[in-house]
Amino acid sequence: TQLLEQSPQFLSIQEGENLTVYCNSSSVFSSLQWYRQEPGEGPVLLVTVVTGGEVKKLKRLTFQFGDARKDSSLHITAAQPGDTGLYLCAARQGFQKLVFGTGTRLLVSP
């Protein structure tokens, strides 16, 4: 059983569209991270959210941690081809372990 479920699994949109990616769990987490992985590269950290209800913005990307700290969302405004990649949420399990979600593959076409 996957601890973190992401939806949608795949998203193909046109440049300029908005989109939201979801990361859901039945467990409560102390923190949650979002990573982006581009083809041929390892994942790179975008943001860490710690407080229930927290909202963080990174240029056109808005990240929200659910009030109950069981879920998170990533909203991209006016998507660009450079946003193409695999988006992964990750949550801390125990002291040192990071568990990853199933991933959302985003393709933004010009």
Added chain:
Amino acid sequence: DVKVTQSSRYLVKRTGEKVFLECVQDMDHENMFWYRQDPGLGLRLIYFSYDVKMKEKGDIPEGYSVSREKKERFSLILESASTNQTSMYLCASSLPGGVGELFFGEGSRLTVL
């Protein structure tokens, strides 16, 4: 510039062969991790190490072992490769505790024939 380096980007091995995947980090991080990445499954943790000569099983350790003789180096070993171990393998490192960031290598794509 901080870096995690995986020794091989692409490997092709035959069933039953012993496979070594090497990972080196230059950030003096205590923690190191091996994940495998498969479509639709995200990243799944195989093993991690929080200190030299220390190791902990992750979620899918069966068929794998690890070695950490030096702080900067963490090796993943497939004693007898099988076709279901065909995957992308990612090494990562981090500082201990808290909500620290994982720094990843570029990955090693292993194909077992």
